[in-house]
Amino acid sequence: MTDLTNVGRTLFGYFRSSAAYRVRIALNHKGLAYRQQPVSLVRGEQRSEDYLALNPQGLVPALLDNGVLLTQSLAICEYLDEAYPHTAALLPTAAAMRARVRAAAQSIACDIHPLNNLRVLNYLKNELQQPEEARNAWYRHWLQEGFAALELQLADSAGQYCFGDDITLADVCLLPQVFNARRFNVEMAPYPLLAAIADRLELLPAFAAAHPAQQPDAV
Ligand SMILES: N[C@@H](CCC(=O)N[C@@H](CS)C(=O)NCC(=O)O)C(=O)O
Numbered sequence: 725m726t727d728l729t730n731v732g733r734t735l736f737g738y739f740r741s742s743a744a745y746r747v748r749i750a751l752n753h754k755g756l757a758y759r760q761q762p763v764s765l766v767r768g769e770q771r772s773e774d775y776l777a778l779n780p781q782g783l784v785p786a787l788l789d790n791g792v793l794l795t796q797s798l799a800i801c802e803y804l805d806e807a808y809p810h811t812a813a814l815l816p817t818a819a820a821m822r823a824r825v826r827a828a829a830q831s832i833a834c835d836i837h838p839l840n841n842l843r844v845l846n847y848l849k850n851e852l853q854q855p856e857e858a859r860n861a862w863y864r865h866w867l868q869e870g871f872a873a874l875e876l877q878l879a880d881s882a883g884q885y886c887f888g889d890d891i892t893l894a895d896v897c898l899l900p901q902v903f904n905a906r907r908f909n910v911e912m913a914p915y916p917l918l919a920a921i922a923d924r925l926e927l928l929p930a931f932a933a934a935h936p937a938q939q940p941d942a943v
Contacts, residue, residue, distance in 0.1 A: 733758040736778060736786040738765045739939035740907075742837060742900035743797040744785040748934035749896045750801045754811035758787075762941030765842055783841075798833050801893055814893040825887055828877060828894035832901045836870035840904070863908050871905070874898075875915045882917055884924055891928075899925045903936065 735751065735758050737744025751758050763769045763784050770782045779786045779795045787794045789807070794800045805814050815822045838844070840863050848854040848862060878894075881887045886894035902922040905912065912919040925931045936942055 732790055734761050734788045735759070736761045736763050736775070736788070737784045737939075738763055738770075739936040739942040741765065741784050742904050743783070743833070743841075745900035745903070745934055745936060746797045746833070746896050747785045747787060747800050748939075749899065749931055750804055750814060750893075752930035752933050753814070753891055753896070754804055754808060756804065756808060756811065760940055762939075764941065798829060798893070798897075801896060812891065814891070814896060816887070816890070816892065821887070824881065825892045825894050828874065828881075828886055829892075829897045831870060831874055831877070832894075832897040836867055836901060837904075839866040860908065864910055867901075867905055867908070867910055868914070871901075871915045871918055875917050878917055878921075882921060885921055891925075891930075895921070895925055898922060899931055 733751075733756065735744065735747060737747065737760060739762070763775055765784070769775055770779075770784055775786075776782055778788075778793060781795065783795070785795070785797055785800065787800050789803075794803055801814055804811070815825055845859055845863065848859050849856075854862070878886050883889040885891055886898060898918065899922050902912065902918060912922075926935075932938070
């Protein structure tokens, strides 16, 4: 892998990774320029010696920001808010609202996504010998349970987006998870609020440019 330590800002990601998709949205929304270094999850590059030196977890994304190495998409997004306070904030200012936005974001990033990411689906397939039908049922179960709760959770707060009409960390997490759900043919009709917000988000330039199909490693 090329030595990238001198390049201003580099995102190590994969076009279909929803965690990397979150960070692309956050960077675009904030107007922070970055270059991308694809890490192919299908070729197992996340477990290469070079990548493990950046992130011993063997997960994307990782962000190298002017020599500062960061991992974990939510931590990266919050870092960007704190390190670049002049850019569009992803968390509101009031403590209670910040906690509510974080709760919605974490219900996706900490409770839905980890059960459905590649290594978990691969473990079900390879170690536990579960057929595709069972793996898809697993995927749908955790997604539907999470989305059902989030649909209720956002009922009071939503405007154009998850929290009123401002983009927050919750929106940054929502669209990639909806993209993922659609990829696995999960019906969004039971979650009309989430689907409507996702449809609006998708049209925003920062979100559109972060879409997996727009990435240099999209194949
Ligand atoms: N909590 C982590 C999750 C990162 C994660 O699960 N990344 C997935 C792609 S979305 C990955 O790298 N998977 C590689 C694998 O499962 O081997 C974050 O938010 O950054």
